[in-house]
Amino acid sequence: MEYFIGTLLTTIFIYISLINLICLKFDKKELLAVILLTQLIGLPFYIKLRFLSIIPINIIAMIFLYKKYRNVIISIIVPLASTLISVLGDYILSYIKIYVLKINPDPGYLGSYMYTVSVVSDFLIIFMISKLIGRLINRKVKIFSIDFKIKFGFLIVMSFLLTLIIFYANIILGNDNGFSNEVIELNGLLFFVYFTLLMSIMYILVMIITKELKIKNRQSQFESLQEYTIKLEALYMDMRTFRHDYINILSSMGGYIESKDIDGLSVFFNNNIMPLSKGIESNNFRIGLLKNIKLPEVKGIMSSKIISAQELGIDVFIDIMEPIEKINMDIIDLCRSLGILIDNAIEAALNCRQPSLKIAFINKNNSVLISIINSYSEDLPPIYKIFQKGFSTKGENRGLGLSNLKKIIENHNNVILDTFIEDDEFIQNIEISLT
Incomplete structure (x- = not known):
């Protein structure tokens, strides 16, 4: 004994x-x-x-x-x-x-x-x-x-x-x-x-x-903010160009109207005005919605990932209707989590015929909900498997991202990760309580 x-x-x-x-x-x-x-x-x-x-x-x-x-x-x-x-x-x-x-x-x-x-x-x-x-x-x-x-x-x-x-x-x-x-x-x-x-x-x-x-994290955030600034400057120049030209565009339509050439106006509109409107509504302009994120570190990582998605030809939709001023989570862990989720969403979306990525930040009563939604291919593995360390559909020495995300989430009692599939979309929601 x-x-x-x-x-x-x-x-x-x-x-x-x-x-x-x-x-x-x-x-x-x-x-x-x-x-x-x-x-x-x-x-x-x-x-x-x-x-x-x-x-x-x-x-x-x-x-x-x-x-x-x-x-x-x-x-x-x-x-x-x-x-x-x-x-x-x-x-x-x-x-x-x-x-x-x-x-x-x-x-x-x-x-x-x-x-x-x-x-x-x-x-x-x-x-x-x-x-x-x-x-x-x-x-x-x-x-x-x-x-x-x-x-x-x-x-x-x-x-x-x-x-x-x-x-x-x-x-x-x-x-x-x-x-x-x-x-x-x-x-x-x-x-x-x-x-x-x-x-x-x-x-x-x-x-x-x-x-x-x-220091490394700050450097990464600085580089992301630089990329964000460059993109905004390009957006500003596009808007200046459009403002300079739109009077001439309207004037060119005046000739068709005066001559009552509806068929000619229709052809001109479809060939010239519609492509221009699509450019205005393109992903490059949607990045301006990040202005509602008041946390520079989060804005930096988000802009960097969104720009990367745009350059890969992914249709990006951003929904941030209200200012996001505070998120009750260690900023480094938050940026790592967002980076992992968006990287995986981009990788999954690229396997689809019509790749899409949707990102939303929503203020709730006592929490902030971050929703990342992407299109996915039909051969998606079971959800329980993708969080296992080392699991990947891309071969060996991969598959660490989501297992690392799981560890990060486990270290924060006020953070909940919910993963599910709905309406042919892969959805990952992170809800961060303010208390």
Whole structure:
């Protein structure tokens, strides 16, 4: 029973720290199944040598995170950091017992009052440390959205792994030779300083990578706005040309009217006026409707995608009747989501004889609804399949867009994605609550 409880507590402490570090919600049944599996595999290691139980616990946690988020570096770092936090929490508790409460750091026998207090205290310390670190790291960007370069990722993983080996080698040696209060105090101080330094370096790296990501995003938005501006300038020149010529066009019609040549007027109208009206109603002029989007980042990505669709010969319809001044979603995640949805809509529409793309922004009472509608071919795969990672009708090494979109949506509790087919159109609605 003692071994079972020991393995279970070690697993729970590490997973509590892990959950707080990544600041993401897990399915309770899925998490419970992983913990039970960890308990089953980790128990024999704990019986042999209790410190060895962290090996299967960490490996299972790494596999679990990788299967869920597909980020190798973060999937390795987070369990190692969680284990280090658990070790640090245990030493902090021992230090408090010895130098603040002046009591024996031994938690006592299983089931005793002191054992229960020690477990609860350990849990609270680990929870608070991991929660604080998690909030600091995830304050500006979700940790699983960080893309470490290979060399940086390797250095961080090796630093965490080496730190963990040093910590546990020290603990095992001390356990064999007996811990004195002085040794516990010295180890606790060294562990705390080393851990703080390691977390500080990790935090600085995350901030640097986040800053680089924002700079790249701003550059992309700037390029999109430049493209939007160029298109508007071309539209303005077209309007000036038309304004300059329309009096002459009307005057040319006057001759037919005076001579009452209705047949000639009809031919002239069909051959000259109708093509001109179609040009005025073309997609190039519809982009002006983006004026109602008051968010420059969103306007930039929308204009860029719409211009691309127009150049590919897709009939684009835009419906933004009211000013869109606020959308309650991280702007980078919002732009990524719109980019993925419109790119997929364009790709699907191109397979049709009459490709079309419709985009609408609608203000509702407590939310903003963004609807992206496209024509599609008859061989469209089932909707449940298109959100699976790696699924694509275009071959290998594709199909990441919609699976990434699903992850983005899952990170926002106020965002709902609804996908369905209606009247021979593929419709994707994103509704973003204002609260």
